[in-house]
Amino acid sequence: MNKNEFISIMESKLIRLPKSDRDDILSDYEAHFAVELEKGLSEEEVSAQLGDPQELAATYLENLPENAKGAPYIAPEEPVDEQTQPEQAVPEQIESDQAQPDHAQPADASDEAQYDKIAGVNDEPAAPAKRNVTSIVFFFIVCTLITYPGLYIYTGALCGSCFGGIGLIIAMVGCCIGGAFVIPSSVAAGIGLIFLGIALGALGGLFLIAFNALIRLIPKIVKAMIAWGKSAFTGGNQ
Amino acid sequence: MTIQFKKGVLELCVLSMLREDDQYGYDVASKLAQSIEVADGSIYLVLRRLKQDEYVSSYLEESSSGPPRKYYVITRKGEQFLDELRNEWNSLVANVNTLIDNSVSA
Known part of the structure; x- marks a missing residue:
């Protein structure tokens, strides 16, 4: 496994942490790679030395509340964009990331309605497109x-x-x-x-x-x- | 039990290392991984937890090569915690040793 693979696996697993925490954690591993690579080790050797990124990421999530485990982190302190109406604000706050866990975003219509309900969107199943x-x-x-x-x-x-x-x-x-x-x-x-x-x-x-x-x-x-x-x-x- | 046990031992080791001197995260990780069978990567988690509990603090220092390095310092609270951990560890080791010796000689 090379450095990019290692970092991106961890990043996708840590998606439900606030971005600042995630970046902080990843910076430790990036720094570790930097030192070892300079010493002449290969990216694969350093990855092996660090351990399994999936397991490592899981240990960072151990103390999180159960209900936060499935979904990406929703930042409560992020200011709501002016152009979004209040009742549509919550879905916007979900951090964008291509490497979302596959169970994070419900895809079919009923799930979407459920998703909207959770997010506080009323009577607007087509809210995202709109x-x-x-x-x-x-x-x-x-x-x-x-x-x-x-x-x-x-x-x-x-x-x-x-x-x-x-x-x-x-x-x-x-x-x-x-x-x-x-x-x-x-x-x-x-x-x-x-x-x-x-x-x-x-x-x-x-x-x-x-x-x-x-x-x-x-x-x-x-x-x-x-x-x-x-x-x-x-x-x-x- | 084993995970909790290992976690406690790692905290004891990290804090002991930091009591001697401020250390760069990488040094803590690589030194510990040399003496204890543990993945280098898991040490960063220990450091992070210790920091969250305010047993250590950190500061950044520019390095001649690569990104700035994060150094860790033990706090007063951390020193007290280290004393507790050390006492617990010593009594555990003493008790276990007595037990082993007794069962061997018995």
């Missing part, structure tokens, strides 16, 4: 209503902060040079001009800092939009 459509529509509405005007505002802020910053810095240089020329005839006016220049320059610096921050935001925003679009299309739990 929610999927709703979230896709919602996604596009937000895209058109908020993202496009948002894009113009964002571009405006980007250009404004950039050119504003450059302009103010040029103004600073101008004021300082001007001040230097004025000093021989009027010291007070010259120094005043130079101070004004420095103040303008500082303002320009702030503009450029804002510009820099805005630029750095771009990849984050794009990533978040893509992730959200993805979850809207897949319904979040497939």
Whole structure:
């Protein structure tokens, strides 16, 4: 058994633990692999040394309450997404994972009704599909209503902060040079001009800092939009 | 019985090792697995349980190679627990030895 097999068996067996706990447990084993592999052992040797991943995972679950043993972990503290109505919220909270235990998700219609009942969904046997459509529509509405005007505002802020910053810095240089020329005839006016220049320059610096921050935001925003679009299309739990 | 017994013994060993020095999880696992017949993997569970019961705490330290290493430290509560475990262990061993010796000589 190689490292990936070992880790993924444990991961799928530990699916009903909170993700943070699961990651914490798995990190111990990943660290163990890292050290042993560096020592020159093969992944297969390390797996054998660690023991059977199924049994190991089972020992981590020993103290869990019986009723939690079949189902994946339902995170109580996860905030409910704004676009889901309260009575549909519970199925969304089930953590997504391809490696769910085969008995976790009821497939046929009667089981699904039972599942909905447990989850608190009333009179809506087709809730998952419906929610999927709703979230896709919602996604596009937000895209058109908020993202496009948002894009113009964002571009405006980007250009404004950039050119504003450059302009103010040029103004600073101008004021300082001007001040230097004025000093021989009027010291007070010259120094005043130079101070004004420095103040303008500082303002320009702030503009450029804002510009820099805005630029750095771009990849984050794009990533978040893509992730959200993805979850809207897949319904979040497939 | 055997699982509980083994679990208690492992806790005793891990805490004893940690009383001497802070140790990296991997070191605890590999050293213990060398002296006791136990899968390396099960030591991480022991460490985790001890941490949940606040007998040990852990901290991360950057390593020159690979991911940061998780070091374990015994707590005051852990030291008290270790004393209890050690007493239990000593009396168990003494009683068992007496029993064995008596039955051998009888």
